[in-house]
Amino acid sequence: MRSFYVSYKPHLYDNSSCNKFGNVFIMRTLLCSRITSQNRRFAFRQLRRNALPFTRWRAQRRVTTWSPLATAFNSPHPRQDRYLRPTGLFGVQELTNANGFTELKNKTLTEGVKIVDQVLKSPPTPRLVGMFDMLSDTLCATADLAEFVRLTHPGFRFRCAAEDTSRGISSYVEELNTNPGLYNVLGKLLSTAEEHEMDEETKRVGELFLFDFEQSGIHLDEEKRRYFVELQEAILVIGAQFSQTASMPVQVPLSDLPMANELARIYPVSDGHVMIESAFLDSNNEKLRELAYISCLKPVDSQLNTLDLLLTARHQLAQLVDYPTFSHRALKGTMAKTPENVMDFLKLAANMLHKPAKKEMDILTGLKKSRTNVTNAEQILPWDLHYYTGLAKFQSAKLNSSSISAYFPLGACMEGLDFLFKSLFGITLEAQDSAEGELWSPDVQKLGVVHEAEGLLGYIYCDFFGREEKLLQDSHFTIRGGRLLDDGSYQLPVVVVVCNFPSPSVSSPPLLSHNMVENLFHEMGHAMHSMLARTQYQHVTGTRCSTDFAEVPSVLMEFFAWDPRVLTTFARHYKTGQSLPDEMAVRLCQGRSMFGAMEMQRQVLYAMIDQIYHGMHPLSRSTTDILAQVQEQYTVIPHAPGTAWQQRFSHLNGYGAKYYSYLWSRAVASRIWHQCFAEDPFSRKMGDRYRRTMLAYGGGRDPNCLVEDMLEKKLTTSDLVQSLWEDLKASNPFYQ
Numbered sequence: 001m002r003s004f005y006v007s008y009k010p011h012l013y014d015n016s017s018c019n020k021f022g023n024v025f026i027m028r029t030l031l032c033s034r035i036t037s038q039n040r041r042f043a044f045r046q047l048r049r050n051a052l053p054f055t056r057w058r059a060q061r062r063v064t065t066w067s068p069l070a071t072a073f074n075s076p077h078p079r080q081d082r083y084l085r086p087t088g089l090f091g092v093q094e095l096t097n098a099n100g101f102t103e104l105k106n107k108t109l110t111e112g113v114k115i116v117d118q119v120l121k122s123p124p125t126p127r128l129v130g131m132f133d134m135l136s137d138t139l140c141a142t143a144d145l146a147e148f149v150r151l152t153h154p155g156f157r158f159r160c161a162a163e164d165t166s167r168g169i170s171s172y173v174e175e176l177n178t179n180p181g182l183y184n185v186l187g188k189l190l191s192t193a194e195e196h197e198m199d200e201e202t203k204r205v206g207e208l209f210l211f212d213f214e215q216s217g218i219h220l221d222e223e224k225r226r227y228f229v230e231l232q233e234a235i236l237v238i239g240a241q242f243s244q245t246a247s248m249p250v251q252v253p254l255s256d257l258p259m260a261n262e263l264a265r266i267y268p269v270s271d272g273h274v275m276i277e278s279a280f281l282d283s284n285n286e287k288l289r290e291l292a293y294i295s296c297l298k299p300v301d302s303q304l305n306t307l308d309l310l311l312t313a314r315h316q317l318a319q320l321v322d323y324p325t326f327s328h329r330a331l332k333g334t335m336a337k338t339p340e341n342v343m344d345f346l347k348l349a350a351n352m353l354h355k356p357a358k359k360e361m362d363i364l365t366g367l368k369k370s371r372t373n374v375t376n377a378e379q380i381l382p383w384d385l386h387y388y389t390g391l392a393k394f395q396s397a398k399l400n401s402s403s404i405s406a407y408f409p410l411g412a413c414m415e416g417l418d419f420l421f422k423s424l425f426g427i428t429l430e431a432q433d434s435a436e437g438e439l440w441s442p443d444v445q446k447l448g449v450v451h452e453a454e455g456l457l458g459y460i461y462c463d464f465f466g467r468e469e470k471l472l473q474d475s476h477f478t479i480r481g482g483r484l485l486d487d488g489s490y491q492l493p494v495v496v497v498v499c500n501f502p503s504p505s506v507s508s509p510p511l512l513s514h515n516m517v518e519n520l521f522h523e524m525g526h527a528m529h530s531m532l533a534r535t536q537y538q539h540v541t542g543t544r545c546s547t548d549f550a551e552v553p554s555v556l557m558e559f560f561a562w563d564p565r566v567l568t569t570f571a572r573h574y575k576t577g578q579s580l581p582d583e584m585a586v587r588l589c590q591g592r593s594m595f596g597a598m599e600m601q602r603q604v605l606y607a608m609i610d611q612i613y614h615g616m617h618p619l620s621r622s623t624t625d626i627l628a629q630v631q632e633q634y635t636v637i638p639h640a641p642g643t644a645w646q647q648r649f650s651h652l653n654g655y656g657a658k659y660y661s662y663l664w665s666r667a668v669a670s671r672i673w674h675q676c677f678a679e680d681p682f683s684r685k686m687g688d689r690y691r692r693t694m695l696a697y698g699g700g701r702d703p704n705c706l707v708e709d710m711l712e713k714k715l716t717t718s719d720l721v722q723s724l725w726e727d728l729k730a731s732n733p734f735y736q
C-alpha cells in the first residue's frame, strides 16, 4: 500500500524472506558441519575457554515435565474462555463475520474524517504530531489488520472482505496524501520547530510524516504531481507483474529438452511441459544440473523488458522529486544514508571475502574432483554449487535431520525462548485463553508478554502451523502499534508471528528442524522489538524503522539460535526427555557458516546489482551484462553465458535499492553479539542495556545513535566489514 499513513516503509510484515533474502542460491541445511574432528575439538575447546560452561545453564534448566507454555504449543488446541463474551477477530467486535469488515471500514473512515477536521482547525503546536499519529493509528489499525487477514485467513469471504477494506482505506489515504491543508499545517510546525519545545521523538515523527507527504509529491506543481501519481501507479503494476513472473515455474516444452525423461521424473509436468521451479537441482548428474540451470534462467525478453520498465519508471519518479537516483531516494532515513556508503560497504566486503571464498571454492573443487574421478576437474560452476555444498555438509556431519528434530519439539523451543527472554529482559511468555471468535484458526495460540515489574507489555498471536491459503513466508505482522494515550496509559502492541511449521502428528508433537528453530528465533526477535519498544507514537512503534535497522534485532536472535549454550537449555528429546548432548549441540552449531564466505559473496553480488540497477540511468549496459560483469569481478562463481538470473530476483521489486540491508543488519547484529552477548548469552545486564538503548526506541531515534549507544562506539564502514569477517571466523571450521 503506498501512502504515508499505511506506508510502504517497513510496517513490515517483515517477511522473513528477510533472513534469507535471495535464497535460491543458498543451501541452508540443518545438518551441522565440520571438516575434521580436530577442528571440532578445537572449536569445542574455544567455546569452553571463551564462555560460560554448559553445566551452569544445565543446572538452571533441568526440567522433567512440560510447562503449561510448552504444552500449549506441543498440543495446539487453545482453550477458549467460555466466560468471555464471544467476540470478533482480535477482539474487534465488528469482525464476528466477514460482512463486519464493511462496518469497520466505514467506522474507520468516519473517524479519520473527524480527526482530519480537528487537525485542520488546530494551531501549529507540537500537539499536532500526536493528532497526526492518532489519525495514522486509526487508519493503520484497520488497514494492517485487513492486510493480515487478506494474506492468511482460511476463509475466502473473509479474505475478499479484507481486501475490499484494504483498498477502501488505501484510496482514502491517497486523498490525504494530497491534502495541502494537512501538509501546510505540519510544514509550518516544523519550520518553526525552534520556537516550540519538542522532544527528539516528536520532532522525528513530525519529520517522518512530512517526508512521507513529500514522497507522495504533494509539493509539486499540478502537472508534475499528476505525472508523479501516474508513475507511482505504473510502478505498482509493473513491479507486481515482475515479481509474479519471477517466482513462477519456467515452462519448457518436453519436446525441446534433450534429457526430458530425467527432468520429468524430478519436476512436475503439465500439458507436455516441464515446470522447472528452481535452477538448482540436487542431482549427481552434472549434465542434468546444467540443463535445469540453463533452462530455468534462459533470458526471457518480456520479463527483462518489464525489469527495464520498472527501473526506468523508478528513476523518473526519483528525479521528479529531485533525487539523482532512485537509490538516493530509497536510502533516505536509513542507517546507510547514501548509495555511496552502501557501495563502499559492499566493495570493502567483497575485498574481505575474496580469499576466504577462494579457500572454500578449493574445498568444493577438491570434492568435485574426488567425485568425478577427473584429475583436472574444472572449477565449480553455478549449477554445481548447491549440489556440492550440500554434499560437503552432509559428509562432514554425523547428524541427520530427523535425529536433530527429535530434540526440538515446538513446546520445548517456546520454553527456551521464555527462559532466554526471562534471563535477558525479565519477561515471561504466558499462554492465554482466547475468547470465542477471536482467532482465525483453532491452532493459533495467543501469548501475553509480561514483565516482572512493568506487567503486561503486549500480545503475540502465534500462527505457527502450515495450512492451505496461508502466506508461505515466515513473517511478523504488526496489528496494533504501541503508543502513549492522552490519559497517560499505554496502548499495548499486538502482533502476529506467522510460521509454517509441521502440525503435530498422532505420535509426536510438532518437531522443528534447526533451520525452523532459527526462523522462529528470528521472527520472535521482531516480536520482541515490538513488545519492548515504548514509543510515544505508533508511527515508530517497534519494527517501524528503517529496513537496515529493522532486521538487526531479528538477525541478532539467530546468533542465540546458533549457540550451543542456548540450545542445550531447552532442546530435549520429545520421547525420552533427554537433553541435547553438548557435543551434538557444538557440532550442529559449527555448521552455521560453512561456505559462508561464498554465500556472503552472493549477497554482495545481489546487493550490488540492486544498487547499480537503481543508480544512474540510462544504465550503461543491459541488466544481464551488468550482472555478468559484477559477478565476474566480485565472486568466485563465474557467470553462465546465456542466463539472466536477475529476471528471477523478485526482491528487486520488493526491496528496491535496499537489498543491502541483509548484510548490513548482519554486520551490526554480529558486532552486538560478539561484543555484548557472546561471553554470556543470558546476561541480564546486557539484555537491559540492549532494551534501554536500542529496542525501547523503535524507529523513534536515528538508528545510528541507538547502535552507538549500545556499543559505545560509532560504527564505521570498515568496522561493519570487520564484524562480518569476525563472524565468519568464529563460526566456520575452515578458518579456525
Ligand SMILES: [Zn+2]
Pocket: 014, 015, 016, 018, 019, 522, 526, 551, 554
Ligand atoms: Zn526479518
